[in-house]
Amino acid sequence: xxxxxxxxxxxxxxxxxxxxxxxxxxxxxxxxxxxxxxxxxxxxxxxxxxxxxxxxxxxxxxxxxxxxxxxxxxxxxxxxxxxxxxxxxxxxxxxxxxxxxxxxxxxxxxxxxx
Amino acid sequence: xxxxxxxxxxxxxxxxxxxxxxxxxxxxxxxxxxxxxxxxxxxxxxxxxxxxxxxxxxxxxxxxxxxxxxxxxxxxxxxxxxxxxxxxxxxxxxxxxxxxxxxxxxxxxxxxxx
Numbered sequence: 455x456x457x458x459x460x461x462x463x464x465x466x467x468x469x470x471x472x473x474x475x476x477x478x479x480x481x482x483x484x485x486x487x488x489x490x491x492x493x494x495x496x497x498x499x500x501x502x503x504x505x506x507x508x509x510x511x512x513x514x515x516x517x518x519x520x521x522x523x524x525x526x527x528x529x530x531x532x533x534x535x536x537x538x539x540x541x542x543x544x545x546x547x548x549x550x551x552x553x554x555x556x557x558x559x560x561x562x563x564x565x566x567x568x
Numbered sequence: 569x570x571x572x573x574x575x576x577x578x579x580x581x582x583x584x585x586x587x588x589x590x591x592x593x594x595x596x597x598x599x600x601x602x603x604x605x606x607x608x609x610x611x612x613x614x615x616x617x618x619x620x621x622x623x624x625x626x627x628x629x630x631x632x633x634x635x636x637x638x639x640x641x642x643x644x645x646x647x648x649x650x651x652x653x654x655x656x657x658x659x660x661x662x663x664x665x666x667x668x669x670x671x672x673x674x675x676x677x678x679x680x681x682x
Binding site: 552 | 601608609610611613614616618626658669670674677
């Protein structure tokens, strides 16, 4: 069975500093990996995805993530955090061949301090 | 282009009552799904559909029914509401064509069962 873990419930960084939100996964085949962001009382917004190709994926709002197959990780990064990046972030995984039946992590609350 | 529309946005039910959460999409996506979001647990898949007339269970299907009579609509029914079904419910569709491959989420229905 596929699973995904976000080991940190909360991450706090100062504005202007780099940020990392961690994600590790477990699947039996080659994964499809996604990051989503959720602002208060809103639905989920797509940030980026890895399906195949380059291990470094660039997405919306200056975010990027690196697919590391040996460490089964897909950490979300941004070089310089903004206060407006404060939100709930979800990592999700699905088996290769389809993104159907996506499995989500428990979420990481990111707070960027002014 | 409305994307994914969920109604209602908020609902309070008494234990034992029934109700239907509506989900409609205008993107002609074959795959539709329902998730529930609970604090610290991420999003969990309730039911999904790969096309009109075809539905299947996800991770947490108990207490919920679905049907898919058209491509556009995928309602979620609570037959006898229980306090454990207090949650935020999201409908999502999966676009599987080209560079736009990925999910579109509705804005959610916040359900409270008292």
